[in-house]
Each structure stands twice: as structure tokens, then as C-alpha cells.
Amino acid sequence: MMRLWDSLQALPASARALVVAAPWLGSGQSLGAVQAAALTGFALSFGDRITCHDRCPDCDTALGVQLSAQALIAAQEAAPEVAGTLSHDGWTVRYHLPTQTDLARLDRASGPERMRRDLLRATVDHVTGDTRTHPPESLPPGVVLALAERMEQEDPLAAAEMALDCPECGASWQSGFDACAVLLARLEAWARRTLWEVHQLAMRYGWSEARLLEMAPVRREAYLLMDVP
Ligand SMILES: [Zn+2]
Known part of the structure; x- marks a missing residue:
């Protein structure tokens, strides 16, 4: 994932969402196939649960929606x-x-x-x-x-939309869902966080970047929580 993030940095920001799913893309090139590939990459790297955020168009209440990557992939595969x-x-x-x-x-x-x-x-x-x-x-x-x-x-995932209801005012609306943008945002946050952890632990213990990237995330986190004498 870090290598994928590296390669994306070479591209202009507007082009990154177009290629972020490429490592998981099979022979199908349709918009839905690309979305399914992005969801596969997401599920393998970050787990099944996707959290999307939106705001009610009527009262501006913030809304968090949970989606299952596997359920969406299954919808595309059942087409x-x-x-x-x-x-x-x-x-x-x-x-x-x-x-x-x-x-x-x-x-x-x-x-x-x-x-x-x-x-x-x-x-x-x-x-x-x-x-x-x-x-x-x-x-x-x-x-x-x-x-x-x-x-x-x-190609059901080509233009996937979420049907949302506002818990505050009851308004209903459709919100577009773009798995490539979701994967890109998650990858970006993950890479920044991981680099920060590497930076902290390398300064503290002198370990190499390669060693720290190989280390299980839970172990990096455990070291970060230790008191520095
Ligand atoms: Zn509302």
C-alpha cells in the first residue's frame, strides 16, 4: 500500500482516483468493475466497513453512513x-x-x-x-x-447512489458513492499516519524505515504508547 501511495504522489491530484483501483482491476474495464476493484482493495487493506459522511440538504445535519465493501462487491458480481x-x-x-x-x-x-x-x-x-x-x-x-x-x-456499481434519510428533519435524498474516492482518501490518511508512526519510532529507537514498515501496526502502536524515560 505504501508503494501504491508513492506511485500516486507522482500524479496530479485529479488523476489519482482514476488509477488507485488499478492493482485490483481484472479484465473488465467498465465503471462498475473499477468501483468493485477499489472496494476489493479497500476490503483487503482496511477491512469490510466503509464509513461515508454527508450533510442533510435541508437542515445541514451531519450524517455518517456505514457500508459493507463485500455487500457492494457481491451486487456487482451478481449482475x-x-x-x-x-x-x-x-x-x-x-x-x-x-x-x-x-x-x-x-x-x-x-x-x-x-x-x-x-x-x-x-x-x-x-x-x-x-x-x-x-x-x-x-x-x-x-x-x-x-x-x-x-x-x-x-454494471450496477457504475453510478451507485445511497438513499439517505435525515434523522432530524426526515428529509430524503440520494447521494453519489464513489469507491475510488473513498479508497484514495483512506489510503492517504493511512499513509500519513503510518509515516508519522515511523518518524516517531525511528527518532526514539533508531530503527530503520524498512523494519518499522514490516512491523505489525499493533506493535508500532504499543511502542508509541510506552513512556519515554
Ligand atoms: Zn435534515
């Missing part, structure tokens, strides 16, 4: 296999699930309408209707909707 072809209302669409590369090409300043259209163009590889080939833009809204539903079923 049906990617069909790659959708037949709907006489149209046949060949598609792939959205990837980080597809998202990175979108112009965020262009507005949600334009971004939706560009994402459709990026993920639809071929369209046939009445035995002729058409551009993705010509798909009727009903087919686009069916395609979006299909992608959501096949």
Missing part, C-alpha cells in the same frame, strides 16, 4: 453477463459499458444534455433499424431508455 447487443422496438444496438476512458472524453462544461448525448455516442458501437445502419443520435428515446436500463443492470 448478468454483458450481452453487448440490445434489440428493442425493431432496433438493434451494439454497445459496450461506459469506461473511464469514455467519461474522460466528455466535456464537463458542455452541460448534462450534451454530455448524455456524447456518452451515448461513445458507448454505442453500431445501430441497425429497418436493416439499415444509423448514427447513435437517431435512436428514439424509448430505445435509449431501454439501453440505459440494461447498462444499469449489467
